[in-house]
Amino acid sequence: MSKQRSLNQIEKRGTASRIAGQAYLWLLLAVLYMPILLIIVFSFTESKVFGNWTGFTFHLYENLFTGWHSNAAVQVDPNLYKSLIYTVVIALSAALLSTMLGTLAAIGIFNLKQRTRKAVTLMNSIPMINPDILTGISLFLLFVFLGISRGFWTVLVAHVVFCTPYVVLSVLPRLQKMNPNIYEAALDLGATPAQALRKVLVPELWPGMISGFILSLTLSIDDFGVTFFTKGSNGLETLSTFIYADARKGGLTPELRPLFSIIFLTMLILLIVINIRAAKQEKK
Amino acid sequence: MIRLFQNRRSWAAPYILFLVLLVVLPLVLIAYYAFTDAAGHFTIANFVQFFTKQEAVNTFIYSIAIAVITTLICLLLGYPAAYIMAMRSFSTPQVMAMLFILPMWINFLLRTIATVELFHMFGIPLGEGALLFGMVYDFLPFMIYPIYNTLQKMDVSLLEAAHDLGANRVQTFTKVVFPLSMPGIYSGIVMVFMPTVSTFAISELLTHNKITLFGSLIQRSFGEGGIAMWNYGAALSLIMLIIIGATSFFGQDDTEAEQKGGLL
Numbered sequence: 001m002s003k004q005r006s007l008n009q010i011e012k013r014g015t016a017s018r019i020a021g022q023a024y025l026w027l028l029l030a031v032l033y034m035p036i037l038l039i040i041v042f043s044f045t046e047s048k049v050f051g052n053w054t055g056f057t058f059h060l061y062e063n064l065f066t067g068w069h070s071n072a073a074v075q076v077d078p079n080l081y082k083s084l085i086y087t088v089v090i091a092l093s094a095a096l097l098s099t100m101l102g103t104l105a106a107i108g109i110f111n112l113k114q115r116t117r118k119a120v121t122l123m124n125s126i127p128m129i130n131p132d133i134l135t136g137i138s139l140f141l142l143f144v145f146l147g148i149s150r151g152f153w154t155v156l157v158a159h160v161v162f163c164t165p166y167v168v169l170s171v172l173p174r175l176q177k178m179n180p181n182i183y184e185a186a187l188d189l190g191a192t193p194a195q196a197l198r199k200v201l202v203p204e205l206w207p208g209m210i211s212g213f214i215l216s217l218t219l220s221i222d223d224f225g226v227t228f229f230t231k232g233s234n235g236l237e238t239l240s241t242f243i244y245a246d247a248r249k250g251g252l253t254p255e256l257r258p259l260f261s262i263i264f265l266t267m268l269i270l271l272i273v274i275n276i277r278a279a280k281q282e283k284k
Numbered sequence: 285m286i287r288l289f290q291n292r293r294s295w296a297a298p299y300i301l302f303l304v305l306l307v308v309l310p311l312v313l314i315a316y317y318a319f320t321d322a323a324g325h326f327t328i329a330n331f332v333q334f335f336t337k338q339e340a341v342n343t344f345i346y347s348i349a350i351a352v353i354t355t356l357i358c359l360l361l362g363y364p365a366a367y368i369m370a371m372r373s374f375s376t377p378q379v380m381a382m383l384f385i386l387p388m389w390i391n392f393l394l395r396t397i398a399t400v401e402l403f404h405m406f407g408i409p410l411g412e413g414a415l416l417f418g419m420v421y422d423f424l425p426f427m428i429y430p431i432y433n434t435l436q437k438m439d440v441s442l443l444e445a446a447h448d449l450g451a452n453r454v455q456t457f458t459k460v461v462f463p464l465s466m467p468g469i470y471s472g473i474v475m476v477f478m479p480t481v482s483t484f485a486i487s488e489l490l491t492h493n494k495i496t497l498f499g500s501l502i503q504r505s506f507g508e509g510g511i512a513m514w515n516y517g518a519a520l521s522l523i524m525l526i527i528i529g530a531t532s533f534f535g536q537d538d539t540e541a542e543q544k545g546g547l548l
Contacts, residue, residue: 027401033387036398039398099297105298129528138521141314161302244393
């Protein structure tokens, strides 16, 4: 931090240019956040048409939370709830599977010979570089080629494909920092490899695994392109594909506005928590 | 050390198998389908169909142009923002950086729809302008973040040296700061260009299907086209894959540059 301060002293920035700089940043932020804020504001009014203020009310929130019930005053598209459940189930399963697979893989990769390690790392980076449309289409063709009908399982596998590389990359640095002898010590003291993994390696790698898990969760929830091509046509939707279909039909389901606001605030809180965690770790 | 770990080398085996089956093989299949017809016979007809269809080629060129323009606007808007933040004109640059990063974590479809609604509200017609605005809006944080990162890591003593040696602020910027921030610029360009050149949902939503981009062309061959169009779609995907490959090589230069920079 002191580094940055001296940077500014060198710059000898005048007050005027400082204010101009700040104004520019705030202007950009205002533009970036305006659509998001508008949606939050209009989640508190009832009108079907967006941008039409018909007075403050929590009705859309009430509808969102009760609309699944057949006795509810306002019925909300049941597919919205189905897609929400699928999104959560897929995200949690994909994150869990990716974290397990990725951690094992990272330990293995870390111990590979230089040349093999390079090749595997390169393969590992393909799903991260590839845009979602290409990952989606390539997997779509694989499932077609193998004669696998698309649905829940193909989406789950596809999500594990693009999440695991990130887990590998968050676990590898922990391995580099770790004392390489403690695993051997555990074995010498009579632990089986499985025990040594559970009692020695996992606790050491835990922070990397947690970041990998959280990253996988957000990537999976956020995904649209890969899901779009691997979900098939049996009516399986995640929130992303539901929103896409809904928006293409024309007007957005009004209850998506409160849902969007809740998601945004959850993300905000999650990001603050992650940042505080990172800052604490840095202090250590 | 490697010898000590020997027995754990095999732990990578399941993942290597996983990568070969679910990452490499699918990409090979894109090429396979691109060079075959519906009956599985070798053909280059899919590519001929693309290159002889003026409309498809135009869409391809137009998409690249839109992606390049979006990337340029993001660079022009994003660099100053990253620079100002890194130079600590703010008492709380971390909070500022977080505010810029936060939108990256919100589903781009939701953000795009929010933009569409904004245009509706102000009665601005959807079209090319809306498309460019929406793309810049969606991907600007991806430009700011890597540039901010490199600028922040920059060694201050270099600036001090430039200052001591008599460089003024403009000279310090053009001769020291800007060249050192090149790795960040490279990754920013890659991070913005790749999703903009391959998108299909954003353009459909922001232009109400008035403007077709290359990504939509691919998506339609797999969606509405039915089985008959899959091979053609695979050929288009292969062309996209080549562009992405070339772009990521461009991006890879920056890791080399970074290493060289470190050596200096």
